[in-house]
Amino acid sequence: MAEPAPGVELRICPPRGRIDLRGDPADPAFPTAVAGVLGFELPSTPNTSRSAGAATVLWLGPDAWLIETERAMEAAVAERLAQALPDLHCSVAAVGDGSVAFSVSGPRAADVLAKGMTLDLDPARFRAGHCARSLLARIPVLLHRPGDDFIYEVTAARSYSEYALDWLHDAALEYGDAAGSS
Amino acid sequence: MTGQPYRLAEGGAIDRSRPVGFSFDGRRYTGFAGDTLASALLANGVTLVGRSFKYHRPRGILSAGTEEPNALVQLGTGARGIANAKATRVELHEGLVASSVNCWPGPRCDLGALNDLAHRLIPAGFYYKTFMWPHRGWHFYERLIRRMAGLGRAPEGADPDRYERMNAHCDVLVVGAGPAGLAAARAAARGGSRVILADERGLPGGTLPDAADTGRLGETTAELEDLDNVRILVRTTVTGYFDHNFLIALERVTDHLGPHAPAHLPRQRLWRIRAGRVVLATGALERPLVFANNDRPGIMLASAARAYVNRFAVLPGRRAVVVTDNDSAYGAALDLHRNGVEIAAVVDLRRNGEGGKPAEARAAGLQILAGHAVVDSRGRRRVRTAHVARLDDDGSLTGPVRTLSCDLIAMSGGWNPAVHLFSQAGGRLRYDEALRAFLPEGAPQAVRCAGAINGAADTASCIAQGRAAGAGEPDDRAAGRVEAASRAPWAVPARNRAGEGRRFVDFQNDVTSADIALAAREGYQSVEHLKRYTTLGMGTDQGKTGNVAGLAILAQTLGLAIPEVGTTTFRPPYDPVTFGAIAGRDVGRLADPVRRTPIHRWHEEAGAVFEDVGQWKRPFYYPQDGETKHGAVARECLAVRNAAGVMDASTLGKILVCGPDARALLNRIYTNAWDRLEAGRCRYGLMLGEDGMVLDDGVTACLAGNRFLTTTTTGNASRVFAWLEEWLQTEWPDLDVYLTSLTEQLATVALAGPNAREILAALTDDIDLEPDAFPFMAWREGRVAGLPARVFRVSYTGELSYEIVVPAGDAMDLWTALTGPEHAVTPFGTEAMHVLRAEKGYLMIGQETDGTVTPLDLDMQWILSRKKDFIGRRSLARPAMRDPLRKRLVGLETGDPATVLPEGAQILAEPPSGVPEAMIGHVTSSYWSPTLGRSIALALVQGGRDREPPTVHVPLDDRTVRASIRDPRFYDPDGVRMNG
Amino acid sequence: MLLIPCPWCGARDESEFTCGGEAHIRRPADPDALDDAHWADYLFMRANPKGSHRERWCHSHGCGRWFNVERDTVTHGIVSVYRMGEPPPGGDGS
């Protein structure tokens, strides 16, 4: 029997900047100040992301967001946020080193993830701009679908990243796993 | 014919152009693609397939499906062996190797059959009544009995195959792709729902007896296959129905391909399905009749006989007696007849063999013996004769017994709707007198039933019910029901009082109607007692064919109505599930996640031995050139004491605590006070559970006014984070604090030893390391080795020590700089760290503490604030916590300095005098101290350091060691070194 | 396998959650005012009913929020879900 056509492509995403942002969305000053820095509003719908320019913000919880930026921008954005929010009760922490993102793409991408995730990954439900923290196998991850195409980003804690990649490759075996890590 | 004497020349759904060679019990045979092992064996005239569990009775093939109790085989060999495969479910592939189970030397002649001769001595539950003499005799008997245990054999090696698990979601899950299921799937799909349709067979179409209808179903199947919103899973048994419409299904992906399976595919896949609604269209399973010697090879279910001729073009026999208590077997009789099987008679237990079906049979020239029963059979390896007698209205036998010669008895004792999954879902069953069956009634979950599972017997009503269920339309479950015989006895009476000729109810476990009566007589009258006393329904088939007859016979014996007796509990799985498939890929390399620090590679290359701490891999020690563990640890310790060492402490938990109420939170969580900790300073903290027991410890630094960085132990990192969050969210939502875990973001390297300052000085130019400028328990920000870092002057080793914290991405650079040859720094592992801290008398969470130790027990009153409340404080006020006899932490010094006590050694006040000894404590930590050149130990001992006299005794395997209690600080008790 | 409706994220699989036991047990404001027996009540004694049970769950592998669930301990049916600090829909949260 012929080798199956590559149905999945796995890639390690280049390092990126990440900022863990906490604050009270009910205090109007907070979202306003953040929007002032980012140039757009924080997503308030659970499990969605919003992005513009070089920044993407993912909803993590009712008072928690993850801001993704270019690697080189992390410190600067964190600094600007901290300055924009001086008197507010909030928390800004650079966490870009703490995790590694993988991109899982191709026609069988969702199937590879579904082997380890209980989220409903139906493209009509987990739509572009959706994100969710959940478990992949036994690893806590953040899943994000940035656009309409079948590209998913899986962000795992740094200590789990080798295992996570190993797991993903193994899961992709049956669909043909193009390109190893890059 | 290719040596398949019982194969028809045409018909059936097999592919005669593809002969398939296989072997059974060492002999080679040929079947066709599309055969099951059972159909291929029958085609070759093999009827004796194995032996039963208890009596080792010769057994053949009873059914054509999942319900098979008899035809179990050992499949494959070596590491790929499979025990107890159902021949009726094994799809034939080239090179298949199978053999009988539970017989020696073989199924034709089996020594175990001695049990059959002794059967009178070993009725149900006999083992409870004997083997009790002499007193310990059971040890001996058990060994003999265990030899008889089990059916098939476990494989001989690790499993070479892969298994997958897959999560799936759907709006409608349809179980069963017979007429009802296909109709349900189509209706649901047309309505736009996401549908999964699963069937255990290789093709959709169900058990439809009539080939003509199969074509129409083919159209439905084709339509479904074209739809994007439908996923059809074949060879997929839905086998467990759990809470909140979660179901599991086992897909046999490559089992049917044997050695030709493509390597990239898993052997099996376990589906984990979350369904909005479930439609169960699982059909019905035919029941055997209970008569004497109803278990011989060649006696099979009528529906099975029919399936073998129609589907597989196999004659299950050449001359058949068909015996039934309902109409359905007439179809089988006619199909057998049409295909050339001589029908010796259709024996109908019902008085009047009238109605459409019998008339059709009569018109075809079949002899019908209405009001008769098969009462016995003869034939060893294959049935030879059926014995038929008249059955009276009152259920007794009258008149002469006629002997009909035959090589097949096709029987039907009615139908059991396949309500297993429905019942697993929590659904209630109702006994239907007319149908003599348990039918689905109300269910607490979103589940509907359609087709034969509701008692519908004709295809049209099955389809109608399926359509309605799929579309979510009103339920007409009553449609299409055909009443079975009402008064036929559940067990045909025995011919004589002696009860000769056992009447089997559970074929696999050899449970007879007499066993059921015996259980009832002895008081095992609940159906659950019956099951456990007789093992009825406890075999690999879980009583799919026998259970209802069994409980009916119990009801009859007790004079109760069947619903009063009820069924036993239906449990997952519906059909056995491979362990490997349940584990999926959580085995071997992927068995559990491995967590690695950013410096892991370096440790590996340096030859570190790793220790598992939770999921982390931590360097335990770094042996050099053949060093033993002892040697390496001693070298590492001395290096720290005399020069400098570095340790990867990145696994420690780190939590950013920030907000106006951060101090308030720390005050409530930790036992000590945090009001006055200034930016730039650190403090050690201890936290308790609300029960007063020590939970965790660690250092917290004030980063700025209300920003703190708290560290936790490695093992408790996530637990402590969760603990703080829980209090904040559930009890103290008024506190304005945000927590962020920085465990993964920050890496920590501990640099310890008298040379530490000097080394660090060489690597930083913007941190003033002078003791006055940077005292013990302070922290500074700056660049170390050119990297932005926070340096904490804390010490767990008792030496001058700095913990350098950098973003994880910089950790390798930092480590490389520190371990550069110019610094002569020795990497040390967790074991050296344990020794060094024990020399200082520092506690280690999880070693000195075990969830039963309070700070009072650790003589840590100094850390308990008196000015505030904190979690666990009130519990410490219970009188028992201050009991002077509680075990408290001490140092222990052995009389002989060379003796290292084993950790966990128990401590006695007096030399041992005979068990039971009164133990007064145990050794919590114990090491050879290379620094002191002697052994040291920490222990928890009643009375602690107040104990008089301070001498205790530690019994070891071969001797007892005397030791004396002392201050646990063995080394530098005043902390001169780390403060310096 | 429970399907638990997180008040923020919607229905998610049980594996993402942690159960925190009986809800509405308040930490005594002044622990010293309690005698040992009453303190033990707070620490250890639980209603453990057969039937409707109000309990705390945390969406620990999701949004991280704690919330309350009213669940039947026999059928496992979830009757209601409400956020921390909110009164139980059925009333009487004491």
Add this chain to the structure above:
Amino acid sequence: MTRYSIFSLARNAMGYHRSWPRAWRSPQPRPSYDIVIVGGGGHGLATAYYLAKEHGLSDIAVIEKGWLGGGNTGRNTTIIRSNYLWDESAHLYEKSLKLYEGLSQELNFNIMLSQRGVLNLAHNEHDLKELSRRVRAIRLNGIDSEILDPQGVKAEVPIANISPSLRYPILGASLQRRGGIARHDAVAWGFARAADARGVDIVQNCEVTGIDIADGRVQGLETTRGRIAARKVGLVAAGHSSVLAAMAGLRLPIESHTLQAMVSEPIKPVLNSVVMSNTVHVYVSQSDKGELVIGAGMDGYNSYSQRGSFQIVEGQMGALIELFPIFSRLSLLRQWGGIVDVCPDASPIVGKTPVDGLFINCGWGTGGFKATPGSGWVFAHTIARDRPHALNAPFALERFASGVLIDEHGAAAVAH
């Protein structure tokens, strides 16, 4: 009581087993008893038996809401051992094991006690230290226990995978040779038959729905078969203890959780010991019938449903296959759950309650089958004498207020 023996079996075989007497009567409940035991599990039946036998009492009823032995007694993995860490537990469980060793003869009912040895595996340094502590304590309590290295494990359990490259390798084990398994149903039936023979009324299908208390003293019970007066009442309802306590206005430090177990298809003998692992959460033995009897962890939420979550089974299977690679191709035949009554310190409560004449025996959680005879023995003593025996005195309800808990979490980290 007709004595069971090979001779009676042979004699009855000649009569086609038509004249075996009932193992126990099925009496109507009388309006009043001296002592009523609520709960016809092993512990309740043993209590009744020892009340009759050791204390000469006979006006006793056991009230069971379903069929006797149908609670946890009928659904546990049957592991018996006495290798407990703390003295209090060791003494109680050892008493029980000693009673077990003579139980078949005492009850004249073969409970098939199979002392094939129980191994507790260690998978990391911490486990090894715990093991050392435990084994030493146990031995000093006069109970047999030994430590095995990986080769020793292999010698006892040839199919175990002792490869050091396992994710959680087997680094060693403790072994209690006198530990083993017994036929769980037979324990219930044997006690029932022997208690019945001593005049105890065992009333099945009778649910206690209320407890009458007047003047701080128990007066009797409301049941689905009418009111039953009693001078003393012992509650032995395992998973339902809180429900019964609530009828007496008491709250217990107990939560009820589902604990799951399962069996494989029967296979020829491959495993001759009981193997347990706290760290990877699995325990397994092979029954005399050939099925592997496997225990899993406890569900994390309160439940009275006897149904658990499948993820528990999945986790446990991975661990099982790691330890025993040849099990991978075997099949799961049946899985089920029981409702276990878990105490905060993983130790039982056996003693008096604040209500006069009302006694309680519960909290055995995941590990009380091994305690069945011992628990019945001390509880009978407590009820008959109105004060605990020295063996169960430490297990009083009051310990939760005093704080003198007997924390056996180490021993019970894995449910067994």
